[in-house]
Structures are given as structure tokens and as C-alpha cells.
Amino acid sequence: MTIKTVLEAVHDAMQEEMRRDKTVFVMGEDIGARGGVFLATQGFLQEFGEDRVIDTPLAESSIAGVALGAAMHGMRPIAEIEFGDFIWPTINQIVGEAAKVRYGTQGKLNAPMVLRAPHGGGVRGALYHSQSVEAFFAHTPGLKVITPSTPYDAKGLLKSAIRDDDPVIFLEHKRTYRLVRGEVPDSDYTLPIGKADIKREGSDVTIITYGLMLHHCLEAAETVEMDDIDVEVLDLRTVRPLDIDAILETTKKTGKVLIVHEDNKALGVGAEVSAIISENAFEYLDGPVSRLAGPEIPAMPFAPPLEDMYMIDSEKIANSVRQLAEY
Amino acid sequence: MTIKTVLEAVHDAMQEEMRRDKTVFVMGEDIGARGGVFLATQGFLQEFGEDRVIDTPLAESSIAGVALGAAMHGMRPIAEIEFGDFIWPTINQIVGEAAKVRYGTQGKLNAPMVLRAPHGGGVRGALYHSQSVEAFFAHTPGLKVITPSTPYDAKGLLKSAIRDDDPVIFLEHKRTYRLVRGEVPDSDYTLPIGKADIKREGSDVTIITYGLMLHHCLEAAETVEMDDIDVEVLDLRTVRPLDIDAILETTKKTGKVLIVHEDNKALGVGAEVSAIISENAFEYLDGPVSRLAGPEIPAMPFAPPLEDMYMIDSEKIANSVRQLAEY
Amino acid sequence: MAEQTGNHENGAFERAVRTAAESGTDKPMVSNTKSNKQAPVVDEKPTDSPDLLSMYRRMVLCRALDERIWMLNRQGKAAIMASSQGHEAGQIGSVEALKKGYDQFYIYYRDLAVLLELGLTPTEIIKGFVAKEGEPLSGARQFPTHGAHPEYGIINLSNVVATHIPQGVGAALSAKMKGEDRVVIIYFGDGASSAGDCHEAMNFAAIHKLPVIFFCENNKYAISVPLKNQMAVDSVASRAEGYGMPGIEVDGCDITAVYEATFEAAQRARSGQGPSLIEAQVERYLPHTSDDDDSIYRPPEEIEEAKKRDPLQMLKDLLYSSDTLDEEQEDLINKDARQIVNEATEEAENAPYPATNDFYKHVVGDNPA
């Protein structure tokens, strides 16, 4: 075990997979000599050469489309979109095309590609360097969408994503990159896509969350311990497919669920989790399935007091937990 | 009052608005001499000339982007995307840009544009002429998303969309175009964006739906009348903003809600409606908020028996209603 | 990566090949007539001078098949159809210049002749139009001609115009990375050239000198939108220079001209000299699709004029003038084509609809979402 940051975990996962499998390669803007704007591919150009480390033109649709083409022909591209906010031009190639490759060819073709992007806010990134983008992909059959929260999860899940035979959208919360540290095994390991993880056991209230928010939720859980509220925290890790079993199990255990995410509320991941619980665990509920999510404004404003208003922190979460516990 | 089809209603709404307001114009593929692939702009070129009826190149991102630019400078473009399935390249300009114009300029600019697209299936359109696309836009603060079901609603709401000062996504279910007829006032009228409409009153179970499905839901409501189930049918009409008041009111009335839509289930509009109900009307529920939605495959396959498996019909709806009624 | 697609209906196409052989010409058969009985032929070399008579025969078959499908549509039996009539020389001439079963063909909906050339049988193709079991590209999940046939190097993923252009470039990137000398040809219309994806893909291919042939079938219309509303220039090929690759305009109704241009572009691609953009000037004789009514926007005289350069007629004239074809033979070829198409129609129509049991399959690999 070694202590790593999320960024290091992402870097190492790619590096190890590229060493392991010659068909794995990376492409994206500034990933070559620059090593990526966040340095996720630092040293890759030197180690793997410019054939496998492709600095692309500023053209996101083709980054996705070229990766998709290569993936259908035996390669395993990892395409980086520099910021989640610039991922929209890939929707046509990812939601429209990659997600339907297998279905539309009756399984004759498949597309083992990973589309990585740092996303999320709380980094003074303003409207265009803070957006959460998971909901768009999580709505789409044919895709898998991963939103890790810890170095351990990030590495194990990214390796699984790279080895997966279908398109995987891998969304790294950029605020976790250097902020979140944790133990990572030194040996090779993978984690299953589509499995949630109980990050804290508890019996009174469940918080379901993912990504950066996991850490605020854990903090909030500590806080409300003083109020004698015993909180279970379920980290979804994968937002498509959702781990329905895990969601229902914790719901049945506590009877009270709060879903927390940074993304806008309407039609976010929380809506789906809530609907799943209503449909499948209605009788176990001791209180309304509740959501605490980003406000219905477009991403977060720049000026610090405005950004702070947007971001969900442990205090806001603790308040919501208390409310639910009292219900 | 005159009996019109949905297609005629859409055509008339645009024609009347173009006559009323010189800043309104249409742009899109084949909308000129061809009058649009569905003939929604038939006769427009002759009446309004090619300055106001612009046949564009096959380039959806620029259709949205050019419309947005024109809208920020005093025009009211109605941009047509030929099929919903080709709307993905506009996401960057619509979700990324148009939705944030007002917020990102602190209200100094706004974008009174309409993006129209025929969408939805049940027309033997296969994977790429059947997709439902509302969820992507409905998730986005700054946008309004309209999904009309009747000629009356289509005309009144499209006029409102054209007169609205913000970007409106107007999604016409292509199966309703010629299939659904209804009375339309001969005089000018508009309908409020964001107001749902009770299309059938009832007391036992509520169905919440929109678009083509409304008609199947009404049919199902008739069917289950024989089982002594009195169904209320709420037509959302606008899927962003959702009419929360109307949703809660009918929930409180019947205590049992079934949401029906053709779009894929996960993170669809139904998820949000369900979550809203859980959060705000938990105590009024006599049964689990349920969803009947398109299966989790990418749009509908081509061969008739496969397409039929995808589509939700009144029988499937009636069964779900019976289940819920018995709960 | 690829699963087997199941049994193919081979009768009709086999017969086409047999008929061709029987009809006896002076020229030897081109080496790459294909039979579906054997596995797809890998790495077959195109020759310098293709067998024109054989190409004529295949063109006749394609035209007959195209007409039949259009008719089936008019009878309410076949779904939407985008006719290849007027495009055949461009399609057949270009395929002929490439290695079947090895090179990759990123096609679009109008490429009926490419499908035939690469090995799909008329029966299989008609099955696509009537959505029947055994349709080899998508199992009739998709519109006719869409899906993929990896063994034949056919990829036609979606109806979304121009999305396949970057994908084809990705296929070429893969070939280059693997050190294969495979060429990827990407077919698309004039309409597709306006899309951002076309620009991004061409630029990418040029930067990396990828083995790609961008093959534009310019029929001067994107549905109803004429060229003048699509671009302020006369030629799509003129864009090539701005990407740093050769742009070649070629008469797309002249099959030998197309063959030669494609052959040269393939040589450039295979020898590491990078992509080329070929603009084949073709004609569209029918409405955009069977759903369209071109009389609203297109003067009939224009179509009459276009018919003067019917690629079928042009090739026939050439064969007559070189005494490679006579009337008797022509009749035989026509008759055979009709018979093949008749049999294919019957077989396809009599086939059942696909079973519904795999409706939920192939969304993702193992654990469905």
C-alpha cells in the first residue's frame, strides 16, 4: 500500500494498463509534452512515444469519433476531454454512436473505449470549468459511467474501464485530484463496474452520493454523530449502471434516504435513485426520499461568495440529515 | 374552431408568428423549397422569401449556433433539426451556450430562439429516427422544454415559445403529426409554458405523461373504467420547468401515481416527477410512485415485431394502472 | 470482437457470379469476383486494368436490384430506400481499386453497389429492406444497409450523416498503429462535407498521414438543398488543400476514371503518404429517398440532362465500342440480373421477421445496464 492522490491513481492506472496491453493508448489535448493540463499523463510521451500518446487538435467531436473508430478496430483508446465543460461536442459520437455500436450491429462490433474528463466545481472554475456532466451519459443505455471518489476506487475502476469491452465515461472530480489522498495497493487490482460501496456503516439515515460529495457526506456523518444520528454512507461509484441492490439494501436497513450530488437537481442521478427506491422499497420508507443537489442555475459562478453559495458542504448536508432523522 | 393535425398546428403557429413579427424567421435543412421533410414549413419560402426561410447546409451545430447568435442580436429564429436523432451536435451550443447566455452575462443578453425537432418513435424509424431527446435538455437550467400532445397545445405552446425571451426546445412527437387531430381556435391564442393540463379527471389513480403517450394513456383510462378504476390523466406539456403544483395536486387527490413516457427510464423525466412527489407529497401516497417507460435499450429497433416490443401501448399502461390500483 | 452472423443466403449472388463466368468474354475474369461460399478473400490485389465487362454485369445487377427495391417500396412492402441510381460507377469503380476483405469500407446509406461488391447477396440486401430474419448487418434492428459486416470490412453504424468520417479515420489510425497496410475508404455525400465532423476528421487524418480515402459522392443535393445553398465554392475537392492533402475531382459516372483515381489514392495511403480526398461527380436520378418527392424542388429537365451521363449507359457504350459486348450478351446479362433479383425478392419476402428473443441483448457486453 502506498498513499496516493486521486490524480496519481488515475495516472498510474493508465500507465500500468499501457504497459500491460499494447492496444491501450491515450489521445487528447495537451496530453503529450505537457503531460495533460492536470498532469494525468505526465511522462507518458517519454515512456510510450508519440504513436501511443497523441496530442490532438482542439476538436472534441473528433477526439471521441476517432477514438471510437480505433476502438471498433482492435484498439483500446483512452480519450481525454480536457474539462467536462468541453465534453458536449462528444455527445453525438458517444450518446449517438458509441452507445449504439453493439446494439446496432447485433453485437458484431463493440467499442472498448474510455472517455475521461475532469469535471465538477469548487475550484473557482466559474461557469465553464465547473460543470457536472454525468447525467447526460447516465441516461443513455449502452454506456457505463463512473464517478470515483477515492484514489483506491479511481485506480481500480479506471483499470476496469480500460479493460471493459464497452464505452465507459470516466468522470474525475477535479477537486479531488490533489485534495483526496488514500491508500492504494501496489499490486495490480481492479474493481467491478456497477458496484456501489458502503463507505460508512450506520443505522438511522442513509446518504447516497458519489464523487467529491462523498467526502463532505462523510464529514457530515461525523458531525451528526454528536446528535446521535448514525449515518450510513453509500458511494455509488458507478452512476450507470446503478447498483440497485445496494441502494435497496441500505434503504431497507435505515428507512430514510438522503441523496447528495453537486450536479443540478432536476433529472440528475438523484432523481433516478429516488424513483428506484419509490418503486422498489416503498414499504420500507420511514420518511421521504430526499435530495440535496446543486441549485437550478447553470454551474457555479466565479466570485468566491457566489461559488460558495452553489457548493454543497458538510454543514448543508448535516442539516438535511437532521431534518430527515427527525421526520 | 377548426379541426387540425398536430403538423398543421405547428405550421400555422410559425406562419402566423412570422406574419405578426418580422424578426421571426426559420432556418434548417430542407425547410425552403421542400417545405421541410414533414412539410411543417410548406409554402413559407413562397410567402416569406429566402431571407426569412433559410435552407441550411447539413451542419446542426451551426444551425443552433447561428440561430443563437441571431437571437442575441434582436431576431427570433426558429431553427429546425430535421430529426431529434440529429440534435446531439447542438448540445454544445444549446446546453453549453444558449442555456447560459442570460446567467453568464448577468442578464445583459438573452436568446429568444426556438429549436424545434420531430422526435420519438413508433414510425418504423429504427434506431436513428426514433430517439426521445427531452431528458438531455430538461436537465439543463436556462432552457425550457416543451413536448405537446395535441394540435391545440402544439399551436398555443409554439406561439408562446416563439414569443418567449429564452431558448425553448420544442419537441414534436412525429407520430402525432398526422395521427392526432383536434380542434384549434381560429383566432390568435397562446398557452403558458410550464403549465400542465388535466386531460382527464379521475379519483383513483393518476397517470402523468406527455407527448404521444398521452393518447395511449387516455385510451388506457377508458379501458380500466370497466374495472371500476377512475383514472386522472395529467399531461405535463412542458418538461422543463415542470409544473410542480399540478403534479402535487393530483398526487394528493389520488394518492397513486403512474408516470408514463416513451423515453428510456433511467434519469428520464419520470425519475424527476417521482422524486418531486417523494419529496413533497410523501404522506399522501397510497402506493409506490411507479414508472412505465421505454426499455433500457438504445431507441427502437427496425423490424416490426421488435419495434412493437419497445413501444408502450394502452394495454401495457392499463396493466400498470391495475397493478397500482390494487396496491 | 466479431460474432458470426449466421447463415447467409447465397443462391442469388452465386448465380450472378456463375452467370458472369458462363456468359464468356475474351477478357479473363477479374480475380476478385466473390462467392460467399468461401471465407472472405483477404488481401486480394486490385489489378491495373479491371475487367470492364464484369463490372458492367455487376452494375446491371445493382441497377436491377435498386429498381426492384424501389418498386417494393411503392408496393408498401419495403421500407425507406435511398437509391444508388446514378452513383453506381463511383461505387463499383472505387471498390474495385481496393482490397476486399482487407481494406475497410465506411459507407453511407446510398452505397448499395458497395455492399454488393463487397459480398452481400441481393437476398441479404432485400432482407434489410423488408426487415427480415437473416439480415446480416444488424439483424434488421437498423434501417436497411445499416450495421456492420466485419468480415467484409463493411461499417455503416448510423444514419447520422458524417459521424462515420472520424470513425473511419480512427479505423485508419488503428491500422497505422498496428502496422497494417490497410486502407480505409470513407464514402459520403456533398451534404456531409458541411458537417463539423468532416472537417475535424480530414484535419486529423492529414496531420497523421493516415491511410484514408475520403470519397465524396457529390450528387449536388443534400435531400432538397442544392449545392449553392451548401457551399460558396464549386467543388468539395477544393477543400483538400487547406488540410494538406491532394484533392481530386473525377467524373463519377466514368467507372475507369474512378477506378484510377481510387487506385492512386490507395497507393498513396498504403505507402504512408497519407489521405486523399476524391470528389466523384455523380448524379441522383431519383428523389432523395422513397419518402421524398423531388418534383417539389427539382426541375425535371435537370434530371433528363443528368440521365445523359447515366453510368450504366456510359459503360455500355464503351463496351460496345470496344466490341466487348453485343446485344445478345446484353440481353443475357439483363435477364440474369432480373432472375437473380426475382429469386432474391421471393426468398427475402418469404423469410420470417426476426425473433424477438434477443431484443434486450447486445446493449453492453456482460452486465446489462
Place this chain on the structure above:
Amino acid sequence: MAEQTGNHENGAFERAVRTAAESGTDKPMVSNTKSNKQAPVVDEKPTDSPDLLSMYRRMVLCRALDERIWMLNRQGKAAIMASSQGHEAGQIGSVEALKKGYDQFYIYYRDLAVLLELGLTPTEIIKGFVAKEGEPLSGARQFPTHGAHPEYGIINLSNVVATHIPQGVGAALSAKMKGEDRVVIIYFGDGASSAGDCHEAMNFAAIHKLPVIFFCENNKYAISVPLKNQMAVDSVASRAEGYGMPGIEVDGCDITAVYEATFEAAQRARSGQGPSLIEAQVERYLPHTSDDDDSIYRPPEEIEEAKKRDPLQMLKDLLYSSDTLDEEQEDLINKDARQIVNEATEEAENAPYPATNDFYKHVVGDNPA
């Protein structure tokens, strides 16, 4: 459509103008020095020979402001900064050739000099970088320099590279439809030229002969990606022909060359002859932004070499050689610039953060979603 943006801090910029006047030159002041006291000047005509000394003064101010913001960033006070150093001649020369307060300027993040030229004060600009109340473009909701100032014709909606190119074309379409003779200039980098939106927008503008100037500030890098990985050609302007518009390469460090090229393009645009693509070859002296470290990917010698054509130095040399500037004057200009920037810095730093009471406002017009 536009709301008032509230009070502007005018002191610094007014002083710049006054200083310019006081410093007394032989040439008359150009007519379009601006004061924010009065309403934006509409339809001011550019002249054939702009006042070089005045332009020099403004360039000095811009450079001083740019250096200050960079420093503020290094002190942890200012947010991310994309420096305009090396781009100033391209920016000032082009604005000078257009009608301020009438023509529309679709800019991108590196266009600091354009903002100054169009009327933003140094205080207002610094407020953007320190996210303070009174920031006129977005109320500090957005990154510095982003938002809009309709009265000045400044639009810089987003950080998403190239999205503004079709938007600018839409603005030009609007002008054409309304029968105004407004020109829209769209500034973008070499990196943006790779994006699909750039292609689609240029094509659209050319088809409709819209009054647009596509102004590419080619500094040979998109962050760390050098031209050779962005395109297989030497010049962005070479793409113009493929769209049917003139493509002009111009030395972007030579302010008069830029002025003339833009002036001509504006005349073409205003007289209905359609768009032009100007490629101004400029230099980037600093890392991509203050977040970047260019030593990883850029040889220092390259930057040294680039500094030999520093636009500020080039203009200064020209003024010295024509005896329009002497050392005393130069000192005065520098001193004034420093003072303006000092005062602006102080004013901006002392301003409060924006109030949070309109946090939920301006999502949509009336009924918030």
C-alpha cells in the same frame, strides 16, 4: 434586450485619454479615443491612417495592465490570466479599423487589448480578475473578460473554444436581415480553427455573403500543442479558398499591416462582398495562462526569437524612425500607464465581492425553471 450594467469606474481610463492629449503630439488625436463619460460613440468612421502614436500609447497601457494582472496572479490575488503579450498589435490594429459602438466584437479570452480599445477601463478589467463587484461583463459570475457588454458590442459568452464563431456569424446574419451595415469581427486562435464549429460557421458565412471578419490570432500554439500537431498546412488562411472567401496572411506584430488588412476586409463586408479570413501571425510570450508552465514543452530560445518581433518594440521603432516619439515622451507614456494601472489595481482590489442576492437571478426571464 440589454440591461444597464451600472456605474463604471472611469477614472483610470479617462486619465489615459487626458494624458494622451496632454502629452502633445504633432498629429491630431484620432477621433475615436473614447471616454466612458459619454454614451458609446456610434458609427464612428475609421480613418485611412490611424494615429500611430495614440495606438502606441494604448499598447503600452495594455502591456502594463497585462503585466500587472500576471503579477497579481503570482501574488495569489488574481485568478487565471491568459496574457495578451505579443498579440497587442493584432488586437489594436484590427479594432482601430472598425466602427466602435456599432460593429460587433466576438472576442476570446486573450483579447485584453480589444476590451481596452472598446471602452472597458483598466479598473473594470482588473475587477474581472479579482472577481469584484462592478465587473461589467458578467458581474464576476464568469471568468475574467467573459460575459458581454452590448453597448460596446463586446460578446465573450463562454470559455468553450470556437463556439462563438457560429454565434458571431448569427450576429452578422441578423445585421444583414435588418439591413444594417454592421460588421462582425470574430477573434479566435489557431487552436480554434480545428473545431468543427469553425468550419460550419465559415461555410455558412460564405454561402450567405455575411459581413464577417474571421480574425485568427495565430500564435502557433494551442496551449502546448504546436501547429504541426494541429494541422498539416502552414497557414490557417489557406482554408479560406475552400469556403469561397479571401484568406489574408498578415504579420500580426505589425500594427499598420493589421489595420490595413482589417480595413479592407471591413469594406468588403460592409459592401456586401461577404466574409474574409485574416490570419494574423502573432507571438505568445508567456505560458498559455498563469496556470500553465510552458518550460515543459517550449524551448526558451523560441520565445527569445519571438521577442525580436515584439509588436510594442516594432511600433516604437517605427515612431522613433519617423521622429514621432522621443525618449522623454516615451518615459511619460510609460509613467502614465503605470500610474493608471496602479490606481486601477487599488480601486479594484478595494472593491467588495459582488453581493449574493441575485445568485438565483437571470436563469431565465420571468418564470425561473
